[in-house]
Amino acid sequence: MAAKAKTTAGKKTQSRGTGRGAISIRNVTKIYDPEGVNVMAVDNCSMEIESGEVCMIVGPSGCGKTTLLNVIAGFHSLTFGEIYLDDELLCGPDKPLADQGADRMVVFQNGALFPWKSLLDNVAYGPIVQGVMSKSDARDKARDNLAEAGLGEVADKFPGEVSSGMARRAEIVRALINDPKVLLLDEPYRAMDALTKSIMHESLLEVYDRTKVTIFFITHDLEEAIFLGDRVVVMTTRPARTKKVVDVKIPRPRDYKLLSSEQFRVLVEEAKDAVHEEAIKAFEAGERELA
Amino acid sequence: MTDQAISGIDTSKAQAAPKGLMYAWHRLKKSFGTPTPYLMFFGIVLWLGTYYLLTEGWKVPRFEKIPGPVEVITEFFSYDPIWGTSLFTEDFHTNVYVSCRRIFIAFALATGLGVPLGLFMGWSRKFKDYTFPILETLRPIPILAWVPLAIVMFSGFETPIIFLATLASFFVTTLNTLLGVESIDESYFRAAGCLGSKKHHVFWHVVVPGAMPFIFTGLQISIGVAWFSLVAAEMISGDYGLGYMIMDSYMVNKYVSMVMAMISLGFVGWITSAMVRWGGNRMMQWRVKALALEGR
Ligand SMILES: Nc1ncnc2c1ncn2[C@@H]1O[C@H](COP(=O)(O)OP(=O)(O)OP(=O)(O)O)[C@@H](O)[C@H]1O
Numbered sequence: 001m002a003a004k005a006k007t008t009a010g011k012k013t014q015s016r017g018t019g020r021g022a023i024s025i026r027n028v029t030k031i032y033d034p035e036g037v038n039v040m041a042v043d044n045c046s047m048e049i050e051s052g053e054v055c056m057i058v059g060p061s062g063c064g065k066t067t068l069l070n071v072i073a074g075f076h077s078l079t080f081g082e083i084y085l086d087d088e089l090l091c092g093p094d095k096p097l098a099d100q101g102a103d104r105m106v107v108f109q110n111g112a113l114f115p116w117k118s119l120l121d122n123v124a125y126g127p128i129v130q131g132v133m134s135k136s137d138a139r140d141k142a143r144d145n146l147a148e149a150g151l152g153e154v155a156d157k158f159p160g161e162v163s164s165g166m167a168r169r170a171e172i173v174r175a176l177i178n179d180p181k182v183l184l185l186d187e188p189y190r191a192m193d194a195l196t197k198s199i200m201h202e203s204l205l206e207v208y209d210r211t212k213v214t215i216f217f218i219t220h221d222l223e224e225a226i227f228l229g230d231r232v233v234v235m236t237t238r239p240a241r242t243k244k245v246v247d248v249k250i251p252r253p254r255d256y257k258l259l260s261s262e263q264f265r266v267l268v269e270e271a272k273d274a275v276h277e278e279a280i281k282a283f284e285a286g287e288r289e290l291a
Numbered sequence: 292m293t294d295q296a297i298s299g300i301d302t303s304k305a306q307a308a309p310k311g312l313m314y315a316w317h318r319l320k321k322s323f324g325t326p327t328p329y330l331m332f333f334g335i336v337l338w339l340g341t342y343y344l345l346t347e348g349w350k351v352p353r354f355e356k357i358p359g360p361v362e363v364i365t366e367f368f369s370y371d372p373i374w375g376t377s378l379f380t381e382d383f384h385t386n387v388y389v390s391c392r393r394i395f396i397a398f399a400l401a402t403g404l405g406v407p408l409g410l411f412m413g414w415s416r417k418f419k420d421y422t423f424p425i426l427e428t429l430r431p432i433p434i435l436a437w438v439p440l441a442i443v444m445f446s447g448f449e450t451p452i453i454f455l456a457t458l459a460s461f462f463v464t465t466l467n468t469l470l471g472v473e474s475i476d477e478s479y480f481r482a483a484g485c486l487g488s489k490k491h492h493v494f495w496h497v498v499v500p501g502a503m504p505f506i507f508t509g510l511q512i513s514i515g516v517a518w519f520s521l522v523a524a525e526m527i528s529g530d531y532g533l534g535y536m537i538m539d540s541y542m543v544n545k546y547v548s549m550v551m552a553m554i555s556l557g558f559v560g561w562i563t564s565a566m567v568r569w570g571g572n573r574m575m576q577w578r579v580k581a582l583a584l585e586g587r
């Protein structure tokens with residue numbers, strides 16, 4: 001069992017946001033297949049994410065970022081350590097697998113809107129199955145929320161009929177209608193062209209400014225990380241640990257003009273140096289670097 | 292209106308998507324701009340031509356006994372058939388009707404049992420562990436090997452035939468449904484979990500629709516297999532039906548009637564699988580639309 005470095009729960013910081021959605025990751029270790037091959041994906045990783053913070057995770061490919069997200073979301077169990085959400089234990093030594101729930105909404109790398117439901121039914125699905133709204137109320141609210149996100153016209157279309165950018169935005173609408181404490185995103189904009197990406201960024205920032213939901217965002221794109229984040233956490237090569245934290249003290253609301261500012265450049269360089277070092281280490285460790 | 296008249300493009304028409312019959316007509320008109328209908332026509336002519344030349348034209352040895360297309364077609368549409376069976380005689384109607392009824396019952400039974408079974412097997416690991424080995428041992432047994440057992444087990448003509456057709460299509464449907472559930476991307480289950488689904492929600496909103504494409508592929512194959520085993524069963528033990536008609540005509544050297552039954556089988560089989568395809572498209576609009584955008 002890993003040594004518990006921090007056992008004192010309850011040092012909640014309430015600097016921004018809604019006062020909810022603070023994640024405390026304490027000495028988390030994840031070993032895949034403990035009896036067999038033993039891949040250590042995350043090693044003794046600790047991180048405090050404040051309520052309402054946009055925390056960007058970057059790191060070399062295959063270092064264990066997705067693993068960490070999956071542990072928080074309750075898709076994988078952890079091996080050692082514990083994770084708290086607003087001082088409530090999500091998973092720990094006695095309960096290695098967190099319950100999946102609507103308080104942590106995941107937006108998946110390849111998109112996971114149900115292709116057999118219209119955008120509207122996708123968005124209305126959460127409130128209906130949780131039983132918090134009647135069917136017609138949920139559909140009304142879903143329609144409003146989609147319209148708010150500029151998707152009113154395509155609300156009745158199937159995900160396969162709209163562009164990937166629209167589908168991704170609809171997926172975020174589907175997540176937010178449940179009023180989650182945390183939004184977990186795993187490289188949601190990876191396969192998009194630069195223009196679509198920048199539209200996605202603006203729409204995510206707009207959503208954030210409105211809801212102040214805590215965001216845990218994995219990416220390979222350092223400019224994206226600095227542009228969106230309050231803090232950029234650079235991970236080491238596998239097993240993942242925190243290597244460096246870049247604080248992004250750029251006031252919000254932000255817009256694309258920021259991209260050409262000196263302050264922005266400096267921060268990107270700072271993060272780049274850290275990532276580059278890790279990439280070289282990964283390379284020297286004989287791993288294929290794809291990032 | 293004037294704007295449109297000047298530009299020569301009626302945008303109001305271009306925008307409205309054609310519906311129903313108009314849509315079918317639109318599709319048909321469009322298809323004449325592609326080589327497909329011409330190739331189809333050419334293919335049929337080529338096939339019929341070869342058939343004609345072999346049998347009635349050149350009377351190639353070994354083919355001369357086979358009734359040629361002209362003979363078959365005249366007989367088929369004759370009010371006073373030489374061999375006693377045509378499109379207008381009652382025994383033909385009975386044979387077609389009996390075969391179709393058997394297929395309908397067998398297919399309905401196989402689908403009604405196979406789809407739920409496959410869904411549960413894909414959904415519950417434990418249930419699969421119980422049932423899969425049995426299914427996998429029974430499945431490779433050729434359907435003809437079941438014939439004697441079916442006759443011993445069931446009395447009469449009807450039940451053993453339906454049993455055989457059901458059995459064959461049941462295996463196909465179950466296996467395809469199972470594969471369908473297993474093909475569903477893990478992220479949909481995760482998304483459903485995140486969104487607060489209970490188990491039964493996951494079943495109805497992820498497992499069932501997610502497996503649908505595979506289920507319908509399976510049903511297409513299963514209706515074909517049902518016809519196959521139906522005809523085999525009818526040929527061996529039957530009183531009516533197209534398979535029986537083939538065997539019966541063969542026994543009394545009515546080769547024209549035999550070929551007529553074969554052609555009818557092809558035609559009816561084609562219609563039934565078109566109906567399954569149509570049903571599938573109706574139930575999976577999401578897929579039809581997504582595929583249409585990819586130009587398929
Ligand atoms: N289910 C699993 N079983 C065994 N090993 C796994 C499993 N999932 C991931 N791994 C391994 O754990 C390591 C970390 O994987 P993970 O997907 O978390 O990386 P990542 O940082 O998200 O990478 P990328 O940037 O490519 O998405 C990898 O070496 C991977 O091979």
Ligand SMILES: [Mg+2]
Pocket residue numbers: 065066067186
């Ligand atoms: Mg990943």
